Amino acid sequence: MTTTADLQLVKRMNRSVLLRLLRAQPGLSRARLAGESGLTKSTVSLLVRELIDEGWLSEAGATVADGLGRPSTPLQIDVGVRALMGVEIAVETVRLVCMSLQGEVLHSQSHDLTDGSPAGVCAQVARMAAAAHAKLQQLGLQLSSIGVCVPGAVDDCTGVVRFAPNLGWRNVSLLPALEKAFAAVGLPGVTVQLQNDADAAALGEYEFASSVGQEGEDPLIFVNCDVGVGAGVVLNDRLFTGAQGMAGEIGHTILQLDGPLCSCGRRGCAEAFFGSRVLEREGADLPRAAAFFGVLLQNLWVTFNPRAIVLGGKACADHKGFAQAAFECMKRHADDAGMPAPDLRTARYGELAPAVGAAALALHEYLRPLQPDAKARRARAAQVLAAT
Numbered sequence: 176m177t178t179t180a181d182l183q184l185v186k187r188m189n190r191s192v193l194l195r196l197l198r199a200q201p202g203l204s205r206a207r208l209a210g211e212s213g214l215t216k217s218t219v220s221l222l223v224r225e226l227i228d229e230g231w232l233s234e235a236g237a238t239v240a241d242g243l244g245r246p247s248t249p250l251q252i253d254v255g256v257r258a259l260m261g262v263e264i265a266v267e268t269v270r271l272v273c274m275s276l277q278g279e280v281l282h283s284q285s286h287d288l289t290d291g292s293p294a295g296v297c298a299q300v301a302r303m304a305a306a307a308h309a310k311l312q313q314l315g316l317q318l319s320s321i322g323v324c325v326p327g328a329v330d331d332c333t334g335v336v337r338f339a340p341n342l343g344w345r346n347v348s349l350l351p352a353l354e355k356a357f358a359a360v361g362l363p364g365v366t367v368q369l370q371n372d373a374d375a376a377a378l379g380e381y382e383f384a385s386s387v388g389q390e391g392e393d394p395l396i397f398v399n400c401d402v403g404v405g406a407g408v409v410l411n412d413r414l415f416t417g418a419q420g421m422a423g424e425i426g427h428t429i430l431q432l433d434g435p436l437c438s439c440g441r442r443g444c445a446e447a448f449f450g451s452r453v454l455e456r457e458g459a460d461l462p463r464a465a466a467f468f469g470v471l472l473q474n475l476w477v478t479f480n481p482r483a484i485v486l487g488g489k490a491c492a493d494h495k496g497f498a499q500a501a502f503e504c505m506k507r508h509a510d511d512a513g514m515p516a517p518d519l520r521t522a523r524y525g526e527l528a529p530a531v532g533a534a535a536l537a538l539h540e541y542l543r544p545l546q547p548d549a550k551a552r553r554a555r556a557a558q559v560l561a562a563t
């Protein structure tokens with residue numbers, strides 16, 4: 176027997192199909208949507224009306240003729256109703272962006288991190304978010320979600336930051352603290368999500384690609400080279416985070432036995448060779464650091480065989496030629512193997528890449544209803560804990 180839950184899931188799936196089609200091909204009519212999606216015209220008409228009423232879609236002002244000469248109304252993602260907010264908690268800085276559904280930066284701000292304790296960070300993020308929310312209200316926009324990212328391993332089932340050595344955090348229950356801080360400053364009760372910074376940045380590059388929903392860049396790897404070094408991996412149209420959120424912690428892969436001391440307590444980690452603080456030291460050997468970086472990129476390439484590798488972070492922004500030298504090193508490794516290297520480029524949103532990706536978190540889940548969303552994952556984790 177069909178249940179109500181089954182019908183609701185089918186409905187969410189059908190809505191997501193229409194939204195993804197219109198993100199990739201703006202201007203499709205209802206009839207074209209029916210043809211592209213395989214849904215009936217009546218189903219498409221009903222879902223389109225709901226999506227318009229909820230501020231996801233809008234109609235163009237003028238009709239156009241379809242292939243048979245009949246008038247039809249082009250549809251598009253409505254960028255005038257909903258907005259997404261993303262926050263990056265970095266080691267020294269907090270960055271915040273507000274994004275349209277199509278990836279336009281509507282507002283951004285950046286402040287030095289004033290208090291690195293979890294409570295201090297939550298309070299600062301909440302103040303910045305409240306100010307940004309006021310800006311959105313002035314623009315007549317509705318805040319749909321808030322995403323936050325941190326430089327460490329995040330268990331996205333529980334909202335716990337497992338390991339963030341450059342912040343001095345271990346097993347910090349950050350997501351509930353953020354939700355409490357947002358409520359304290361009067362922010363609306365929207366979805367709040369937490370993710371690793373490199374994972375978020377990878378998602379921003381993927382979700383807000385120049386041709387949106389561009390599965391042509393799957394798999395995609397984003398390497399964030401800041402004080403710490405991390406990688407985000409999009410694989411099979413979703414983030415690959417590992418069993419406990421530790422996937423992509425490449426800054427703590429060991430490149431040289433008994434090498435320089437790393438912040439994690441081990442020696443020879445990638446971060447100890449080309450983290451931004453290492454490169455800022457007097458007498459830093461940038462060519463050698465770029466060579467080590469190129470080795471790490473080649474290791475990622477042969478592990479995941481991505482279509483694209485994107486570089487971002489302070490080390491790449493502050494040291495001109497560093498990213499290019501690492502790319503050239505990796506290309507030499509590819510040439511030696513007689514294989515074509517993946518597409519190599521720097522971050523589309525520059526230093527805002529992790530914050531932009533954090534803003535994309537809820538949108539990414541909304542467009543993929545078969546994946547358990549953040550709320551469902553947390554509820555399941557709570558049940559497991561209660562049973563043990």
